[in-house]
Amino acid sequence: MDFKSMSLGFVTLLCLVWPIVSQSSMPAVPDGFWYGEAAAEEKVLIEAFFDPVCPDSRDSWPPLKQVVDEFASRVRLVVHTFPLPYHDNAFATSRALHITNKLNTSATYHVLEAFFHHQELFYGKATFNKSKAVVTDHIVDFTAKALGSSYHSAIKSGFNDTNTDHATRYAFKYGCLRGVYGTPFFFVNGFPLADAGSAINYKGWRKLLDPLVSKQGRYLQQQLLHSL
Template sequence: KKNMKLLVALSIVSIACATQFVPIPGEMEGFSMGPTRTNYTIDVYYDHLCPDSAAAWEGLQKYFHANQYWLRVVIHIFPLPYHTFSFVVSQAGRFIQDNYPDDFISYLQFMFDHRSKYLDTALFWTMQQIKNNIAADASSLSQATFSEVLNALESDSVNNEVRVGWKYGCSRGVSGTPIHFVNGVMVPDATGFTTEQAWAHFFYSLNATKY
């Protein structure tokens, strides 16, 4: 009986310790494109250094540009722990998103196109070299200065924003990238959508089922 009581007590304690409330973001999470009021919103979760995210973005951005008058896309960055430097890359992206939003897509595209630099080459650098390179790249394609980005990489508030965004993704069941939600509903099949045609077929089929 004593052993059973001890086991139950330990289980309760472990559950209590493991239970954490997701912090409420200071504002709506994600980088939004398209009309604020629309029938369809795609929420997408990407990792800056994820090859599958890069492939998914290629098709989605083409479809969005052709249909941006009615389609809203919200990009959430979800740094994966097994991409060693994805978090620090995300910090710079978050700073640009908050302060120079017109340059966020350029930063996203750059990191997708040059992800091997921070997946492979950076493994031989010191953390300071990594931060210097990120600051140099970010400032070269945005209005942000080198020192601004470098300071952002040391900022507790930017660090916390990325963490809150990641926890928000976890609360929605996100565990990898790319993940897509359409009007708040996860669409697992969309992970494999890499072309404009795939999205066109999806929305054609979605609307066809209504009639």
């Protein structure tokens, strides 16, 4: 069994045996980064669990973004970070996203895309001989470049803020509680999709969402008629 398989087994074990979190350890707000506005319950809800340095997460984002933008009036999306233990710097880059979201929610997806476009800078091979402090400084600089240089000190301070560490841990624990064991991992209206860990292309998303959106449209029409 290779290291990746062993790590997957470890994540799966965590998902199976992780205890129910106590009330005192629950986050103050629900986890996740909303794409656009978190609105109407009548919309089809897509939940995506991504690792910023996961190639499959990177490849799954463009078609998902395209279909969500097309169905903006009928579909809503929330992304959760799920840093995989066998991806170097997954936790730190995920933490950078939580820091960004705290500073400027409208820029979170821009920073996520920046990590996706330049993942190779944070792979194990690129950072193997660097200390944790040096890598963290590199992530701070990279995030500030994507977010804006005026945020540099706030981003650096964010890595010294235990709240951002806890938020990143909560996101991982939340994924475990939901049964997530790899990335990308998707739920639609609360139901997990098959083929976890594989990117879904545009045609795949359209095949999945078209009938749901049609049913939703008929439901909303019926609700409107009943209200007249």
